[in-house]
Each structure stands twice: as structure tokens, then as C-alpha cells.
Amino acid sequence: MFVRGTDGSAWSKAWSLVPTVTLHLKILTAPTSFTVDQMVEGMRTVYATRGIGVAVGSRENLDLPLLTDLDVGSCTMGSVTTEQTQLFGNRNNVGTNQVAVYFIRSTNPPSNGCAAFPAGRPSCVVTSAASQWTLGHEVGHVLGLNHVDPTDRLMMGGGTWNITNPPPDLIDSERATMDNSPLTPSI
Amino acid sequence: MTVTMEDVRRALDPDEVDYAEASRLGPEAMPHLMALVQQNDPSISPKAAYLAGVIESGESEAVVAAAAASDDARVRIAAAEAAAMLAPAAASRVLDALVLDSDAGVQKLALRSVSAGLSPDLRDKVREVSERAPSEALREIAGEALRRLQ
Numbered sequence A: 001m002f003v004r005g006t007d008g009s010a011w012s013k014a015w016s017l018v019p020t021v022t023l024h025l026k027i028l029t030a031p032t033s034f035t036v037d038q039m040v041e042g043m044r045t046v047y048a049t050r051g052i053g054v055a056v057g058s059r060e061n062l063d064l065p066l067l068t069d070l071d072v073g074s075c076t077m078g079s080v081t082t083e084q085t086q087l088f089g090n091r092n093n094v095g096t097n098q099v100a101v102y103f104i105r106s107t108n109p110p111s112n113g114c115a116a117f118p119a120g121r122p123s124c125v126v127t128s129a130a131s132q133w134t135l136g137h138e139v140g141h142v143l144g145l146n147h148v149d150p151t152d153r154l155m156m157g158g159g160t161w162n163i164t165n166p167p168p169d170l171i172d173s174e175r176a177t178m179d180n181s182p183l184t185p186s187i
Numbered sequence B: 001m002t003v004t005m006e007d008v009r010r011a012l013d014p015d016e017v018d019y020a021e022a023s024r025l026g027p028e029a030m031p032h033l034m035a036l037v038q039q040n041d042p043s044i045s046p047k048a049a050y051l052a053g054v055i056e057s058g059e060s061e062a063v064v065a066a067a068a069a070s071d072d073a074r075v076r077i078a079a080a081e082a083a084a085m086l087a088p089a090a091a092s093r094v095l096d097a098l099v100l101d102s103d104a105g106v107q108k109l110a111l112r113s114v115s116a117g118l119s120p121d122l123r124d125k126v127r128e129v130s131e132r133a134p135s136e137a138l139r140e141i142a143g144e145a146l147r148r149l150q
């Protein structure tokens, strides 16, 4: 690791070798309680506390009025609906081991988001009524994290609108799970 | 056991709601669901409207109908989804306005909730959408709904 002198690029190279999840933001309907940027910033803040980087690989608007209210069925990991399959086919710029995040108006049935995706197409959806922490929470599921009880944690199962003492926490064992995910290569 | 608003919020606040689990609150949840629908808050009213459809109760239609009258499309969408779980007469009344809603998403979900046994009036409206909707995809969804009605 080279961290010497005034060479800014040496510093930045040395310090950028962190496990990083790369997001591709696909916006069908802009969220109404927080902006997409605020959600990304919230996620970045939380992930940074455990040394996980968050990169935005690309951002595009998708004009898909009949998929912005998306059938997610029971939102079970590994099982997806016809509409999810259709939506997740929109993968411009999304490389292998990168995550596509779709900002939609609503899910059917109503939830704040859903992280179920088909094998080989890591994806999640965040609805327009989501909290500032829903994005980080859903991507947490995509990276292999499960729900927990304490209300000051990102993965709390009681709803991220109810998070206490923000920003919410990730713990070491969660960090290990995220680090082990193929979706967080060191870059 | 008395169901409190706190119980209802605990069931509906999760980022991913488990409606099968939430429905175990039973009909005693209805007054709270009505209150949540009337808040007209996009982060909770759609969830309350949908759960009112999942729980079998004499008050389900009133809660879903209140959601159907919301000025927020997201709340009307939940009403359209919940209508699929109401008895045919109640479903016909709720879907009557929603199949011709000005919002394509509301229309889509209302048409998806159309099933055999609904009113002849509703069938006429579904036919109208299948012939005149500006979106081809929506006309197709209406066409499928029409076939289920016949």
C-alpha cells in the first residue's frame, strides 16, 4: 500500500481498495418523501461505517407506466413474478455482480420495497413512499442480510421509518456477510 | 384480545409487509385500518387498505371504498388490489369508478381484479377500456378481464 508524499492518486488508489457495491439507478417514478440522492447518501453513510463502499454506476429514467406499480407477489427471495422478470430485464450498463435498483411508484401488495430477484440478476425495488433508509435496507437484503429486532439497526424488521437514533447501524457480523457477497468486489 | 393501533402499526410498518401474518389481527383491526386510510398518507394508507381486503369483515368494503376515493393514486391502487378479495357485489361497487380512473396504474390494477360474477355495468366499462384505452397494453389487460367476465 503506497500512501506517501503529495501524489494524490497514490493516496486515492491505496484507500479505494474497499469492498464496494455498485448500483445502477433506474427511475420509473421519483420518490416523494426523499430524493434518490438523499437515499443514496443515507445508504453511503451507513455502509461507510463498516468500510463498505457504495458506487453509482449509472442512472437513467425508464418510461414504463405499466410496471411502476409492480406485482411482487409474496416478495420471497429467489422467486419473482412475471412483472418483476420484465422489469429486471432492463439492465443497461449493469455489469456482472452489480445491482440494479428500480425506483417505482408502488408494489402490489403495498410495501416500501422488495429485494427478491431472479438468479444472476441482482436487483431490488424501492417505492415512492419509502423512507430514507429503505434503499440501504433493500440492498442489504440483496447482499445477504436478514431482519433483526433492534430498532437502531439498518436491517430492523419493524420498518425503516421507525429507525431510532439515526443513522442506523450495521454490526461486524453483517459487515462480514456483505464482504463475502460476490456483489462487493474490492475496487 | 383487543387489537390496538399499535398492533396494527407493528404489522404494517415493516418495509416488506407479511399480509398473511398481518391478517391474523382479524376484524377487530378494521376501525384502525379505516383511521389509517383516512390519514391519506402514502406510506401507510395503501397498506391499511390492502389489509382491509385480506381480512374478512363486514367492514372491509367501507375501508376499501374510502381508499378508492383518495386523491392519491397510490391509495386508489391499493383499493383496486384489495377489491379482488371482496365479495362480487362489493367488488363491483369499488371497481366501478376505478376501471375508468384517470391514472393508468390504477386502471391496470382495477382490471386485474376483475373476475367472473361481477356486475353487467362493470362489464360495459371494461369493454370500453378494451376498445378505447390509449395504451395498447392497457387495452390488452382489459381484453383479458373481459374474457374472465364472460
Ligand SMILES: [Zn+2]
Residues within 6 Å of the ligand: A137, A141, A147, A157, B015, B016
Ligand atoms: Zn427487509
